[in-house]
Amino acid sequence: MTVHFTLNGEPTRIDAPPATRLADALRDRLRLTGTKIGCNAGDCGACTVLLDGKQVAACLTPLGQVEGRAVITVEGLSREGWLHRLQLAFQNHGAAQCGICTPGMLMAAVDLLARDANPSRDAIEAAIGGVLCRCTGYQKIVEAIAAAAGGHVEPAPRPEVGAAVGARAPKVDGLAKVTGREAFGADRVPDGALWLRVVRSPHASAAFELGDVQAFARRAGLVRVLTWRDIPGRNGFGIYPDIKDQPVLAENRVRYRGEAVLALVGERAAVEAIGDADPPISWILDDPLLDPKAAEREDAPLLHSDRPGNVLARGRAARGDVEKALATSAHVVEGRFTTRFVEHAYIEPEAGWAVRKGGRIEVTVTTQTPYMDKEEVAGVLGLPLEAVRIIPTACGGGFGGKLDQSVQPLVAVAAWLLDRPVACVYTRPESIAATTKRHPSEIALRLGCDAEGNLTACDFSGVFNTGAYASWGPTVAGRVPVHATGPYRVPHLRNLSRAIFTNLAPAGAFRGFGVPQSAIANEALMDELAAKAGLDPLEFRLKNALRPGDVTATGQVLGASVGLVACLRALEPHWKKAKAATSRVGRKRRGVGLACMWYGIGNTALSNPSTMRVGLSPAGRLTLYSGAVDIGQGSNTILRQIAADALGVALDRIELVAGDTDLTEDAGKTSASRQTFVSGKATQLAGENLRANILRLANAGPDAVIDWTRLEVEEKGRRAKLDLWRFAPDAQGDVLSGVGRFDPPTTPLDADGQGTAYATYAFAAQMAEVEVDMDLGTTKVLRIVAAHDVGRAVNPTQVEGQIQGGIAQGLGLALMEEWWPGKADNLHDYLIPTVGDMPAIETILIESPEPLGPYGAKGVGEPGLVPTAPAILAAIREATGARIREVPMLPHRLRAAILEAEGSS
Numbered sequence: 001m002t003v004h005f006t007l008n009g010e011p012t013r014i015d016a017p018p019a020t021r022l023a024d025a026l027r028d029r030l031r032l033t034g035t036k037i038g039c040n041a042g043d044c045g046a047c048t049v050l051l052d053g054k055q056v057a058a059c060l061t062p063l064g065q066v067e068g069r070a071v072i073t074v075e076g077l078s079r080e081g082w083l084h085r086l087q088l089a090f091q092n093h094g095a096a097q098c099g100i101c102t103p104g105m106l107m108a109a110v111d112l113l114a115r116d117a118n119p120s121r122d123a124i125e126a127a128i129g130g131v132l133c134r135c136t137g138y139q140k141i142v143e144a145i146a147a148a149a150g151g152h153v154e155p156a157p158r159p160e161v162g163a164a165v166g167a168r169a170p171k172v173d174g175l176a177k178v179t180g181r182e183a184f185g186a187d188r189v190p191d192g193a194l195w196l197r198v199v200r201s202p203h204a205s206a207a208f209e210l211g212d213v214q215a216f217a218r219r220a221g222l223v224r225v226l227t228w229r230d231i232p233g234r235n236g237f238g239i240y241p242d243i244k245d246q247p248v249l250a251e252n253r254v255r256y257r258g259e260a261v262l263a264l265v266g267e268r269a270a271v272e273a274i275g276d277a278d279p280p281i282s283w284i285l286d287d288p289l290l291d292p293k294a295a296e297r298e299d300a301p302l303l304h305s306d307r308p309g310n311v312l313a314r315g316r317a318a319r320g321d322v323e324k325a326l327a328t329s330a331h332v333v334e335g336r337f338t339t340r341f342v343e344h345a346y347i348e349p350e351a352g353w354a355v356r357k358g359g360r361i362e363v364t365v366t367t368q369t370p371y372m373d374k375e376e377v378a379g380v381l382g383l384p385l386e387a388v389r390i391i392p393t394a395c396g397g398g399f400g401g402k403l404d405q406s407v408q409p410l411v412a413v414a415a416w417l418l419d420r421p422v423a424c425v426y427t428r429p430e431s432i433a434a435t436t437k438r439h440p441s442e443i444a445l446r447l448g449c450d451a452e453g454n455l456t457a458c459d460f461s462g463v464f465n466t467g468a469y470a471s472w473g474p475t476v477a478g479r480v481p482v483h484a485t486g487p488y489r490v491p492h493l494r495n496l497s498r499a500i501f502t503n504l505a506p507a508g509a510f511r512g513f514g515v516p517q518s519a520i521a522n523e524a525l526m527d528e529l530a531a532k533a534g535l536d537p538l539e540f541r542l543k544n545a546l547r548p549g550d551v552t553a554t555g556q557v558l559g560a561s562v563g564l565v566a567c568l569r570a571l572e573p574h575w576k577k578a579k580a581a582t583s584r585v586g587r588k589r590r591g592v593g594l595a596c597m598w599y600g601i602g603n604t605a606l607s608n609p610s611t612m613r614v615g616l617s618p619a620g621r622l623t624l625y626s627g628a629v630d631i632g633q634g635s636n637t638i639l640r641q642i643a644a645d646a647l648g649v650a651l652d653r654i655e656l657v658a659g660d661t662d663l664t665e666d667a668g669k670t671s672a673s674r675q676t677f678v679s680g681k682a683t684q685l686a687g688e689n690l691r692a693n694i695l696r697l698a699n700a701g702p703d704a705v706i707d708w709t710r711l712e713v714e715e716k717g718r719r720a721k722l723d724l725w726r727f728a729p730d731a732q733g734d735v736l737s738g739v740g741r742f743d744p745p746t747t748p749l750d751a752d753g754q755g756t757a758y759a760t761y762a763f764a765a766q767m768a769e770v771e772v773d774m775d776l777g778t779t780k781v782l783r784i785v786a787a788h789d790v791g792r793a794v795n796p797t798q799v800e801g802q803i804q805g806g807i808a809q810g811l812g813l814a815l816m817e818e819w820w821p822g823k824a825d826n827l828h829d830y831l832i833p834t835v836g837d838m839p840a841i842e843t844i845l846i847e848s849p850e851p852l853g854p855y856g857a858k859g860v861g862e863p864g865l866v867p868t869a870p871a872i873l874a875a876i877r878e879a880t881g882a883r884i885r886e887v888p889m890l891p892h893r894l895r896a897a898i899l900e901a902e903g904s905s
């Protein structure tokens with residue numbers, strides 16, 4: 001059937017079945033990939049377009065319904081180079097982080113402003129309520145829409161030369177995001193690529209036998225069906241060099257529901273036509289181990305024969321004599337806490353493709369870690385490292401979930417064997433079922449203090465359900481004991497952790513590496529201890545807060561950049577005012593709570609270097625070659641700001657080549673809040689190195705000025721022209737370059753976990769105000785005030801955005817997010833905060849400069865999330881009197897806790 005309609009003002013026709021999804025027609029037929037697909041089920045709103053001026057989900061709109069009508073996509077918003085005022089406002093306000101939701105948000109906002117030129121906040125929330133954003137916490141989106149509603153929007157001013165660091169510079173890649181030009185993992189699949197679809201285990205624990213899969217392939221019209229026997233190299237991947245325990249394709253046994261068993265490769269229509277149960281697989285089911293307690297029993301079968309007791313990893317930090325200290329403490333509190341699986345729910349599912357080029361393989365993929373991908377793909381293909389090139393696409397959210405392998409080894413193997421481009425895009429249910437999660441935890445904690453309220457001891461034991469494969473489990477087990485005392489002085493401690501294998505999806509990295517879970521326990525007992533000591537929760541924290549020169553749980557003496565006291569002082573007036581407004585009478589009660597956090601920046605007691613390079617072409621083009629991947633947090637912008645000031649050049653003079661492993665140096669993973677601190681410092685050093693090289697060439701001293709426009713060096717009235725054309729250019733066309741490398745100074749931890757765990761720490765305190773419906777057990781978070789010590793805010797807009805986005809995820813952790821296999825493998829059963837769930841957020845930036853950091857900066861990616869859940873839970877406790885030991889605090893749990901509290905009062 002031929003469907004005629006108007007698309008972005010142009011008459012358009014598409015020959016396709018009328019039931020074709022409009023989103024597919026736009027993306028696949030017309031190559032208008034600004035319309036994104038996050039779920040294909042009407043849940044996420046990423047595909048929002050205008051149909052006759054009204055927002056619709058293009059994934060739910062059959063093409064036949066647009067006959068004779070007008071469709072506008074994000075590509076139709078800007079005309080002849082002029083941006084729509086909403087696009088400019090999004091850019092100015094930092095409303096696009098990863099940008100995958102941005103086209104949908106913009107279209108919903110266009111619909112709103114056409115109906116309501118002066119919308120209220122409620123109207124804005126209603127208009128964008130169907131579009132999910134996992135990055136921003138929505139605040140900057142709402143502010144941008146409100147600003148655009150006010151009329152004309154001017155582009156943000158450029159920072160002055162030498163003042164890029166500290167400026168609210170718009171994202172350097174923001175225009176691509178607000179115009180829909182940004183290419184994510186599924187957006188530029190090469191023409192003619194074969195499609196790969198994974199057949200996954202429907203069982204949590206089973207042995208299996210394969211029938212004649214190649215006969216099946218022939219019958220089904222596939223090009224090939226891959227099994228584990230087709231893996232050319234090592235059929236295993238994993239984060240640690242000595243733990244490659246997760247098979248690319250399972251070998252005779254599956255250990256979790258969702259594990260990859262076969263890869264079907266063929267034309268897209270052929271692979272998509274195959275039912276999950278069609279391939280010839282015979283299953284022999286076992287009783288799965290779903291709970292660490294069951295997995296740790298002596299008679300429990302082992303998931304991995306080399307892991308006695310199903311223990312993946314243990315962690316420990318110990319100082320002093322905990323038992324004696326608790327026995328002699330004036331006050332002791334204790335509790336057991338439970339947290340659940342949490343899904344990353346980035347709006348962009350895993351996607352990418354591979355192309356074989358002779359003896360090399362190129363993988364283009366959405367990822368947080370191109371250099372780790374390179375090692376894993378090389379290992380799986382049995383190739384030397386230099387035979388693998390990883391080209392990161394824009395990343396539509398990661399939060400730790402794209403630090404593991406997903407499509408990379410699969411498309412690489414298929415493209416390598418078939419010598420044809422092969423692409424794979426996970427469906428939303430597949431993305432949720434198969435990929436890593438936040439570790440569920442069971443935490444037992446005792447805390448003590450003396451009669452004056454000084455903490456005396458911390459006895460922490462955390463069991464983390466690490467699922468079927470190692471992933472980042474050892475990292476969680478290692479990081480938690482360092483942080484489990486909270487950001488407080490505690491002389492006696494015994495912080496223990498262990499990560500236990502079960503037949504569940506692998507638990508891996510998720511914003512905080514176990515610290516958010518431990519903070520929930522620690523901060524709850526801090527409040528209980530404060531009450532026993534007769535102190536206000538804020539005063540109690542102030543009394544015990546880490547300060548410069550204090551000793552941490554690992555015996556590390558803290559340096560100068562410890563801004564926790566300043567964070568608490570910044571909260572103090574808000575706290576006092578909010579406390580006065582709390583109410584513990586009636587059906588709807590108000591409460592206020594607070595929580596603190598600290599977070600070690602970078603890997604725990606491990607080398608995690610970054611190398612950056614800045615090149616200068618003979619024509620004066622400056623290029624930053626960065627192996628760091630921007631997953632929405634803004635490193636593409638922040639690193640350029642740092643480079644600009646290190647060189648003394650205008651920000652927009654610096655071009656960027658990011659992520660491509662053929663063109664950049666290894667900057668390490670985008671994880672552990674490390675890119676600003678580690679790669680930022682490497683960038684500063686690279687810029688300074690290039691500057692020093694130029695000055696040396698001109699025989700000038702360090703105070704000489706470089707005129708980047710004329711390529712001249714001026715010193716004491718003398719000007720020297722740089723004759724760059726006499727140098728031979730390198731492969732990138734540069735004739736001079738500067739290189740910077742930074743590896744944060746840490747030391748290995750000893751058997752008691754003692755040593756320098758991190759080079760620096762971020763600190764924060766947050767306050768939450770809530771209203772609880774005592775009859776329904778529902779909680780509305782009304783306001784959050786967040787004070788964060790970030791060292792130096794290289795770009796305050798981006799820093800605020802990180803904090804606000806972290807708060808949204810912390811709110812989800814506290815109140816709504818709980819995943820269980822098969823029960824919430826989509827975005828309508830697995831709930832993440834919408835704009836309507838988010839409170840007003842006041843963000844306070846504290847700058848306690850870190851001497852090691854670039855211009856004093858530390859990091860903020862994970863810290864935004866850590867204190868939010870404990871602060872919200874504290875507020876609920878205060879409002880209701882209920883004891884809270886389990887998250888998420890779903891209404892039925894809160895109602896039960898309220899009834900228990902009422903029964904015991």
Ligand code: FES
Pocket residue numbers: 036037038039040041042043044045046047048057058059060
């Ligand atoms: S892709 Fe259409 S609503 Fe998610």
Ligand code: FES
Pocket residue numbers: 095096097098099100101102132133134135136347396397632
């Ligand atoms: S910016 Fe909204 S999902 Fe990333």
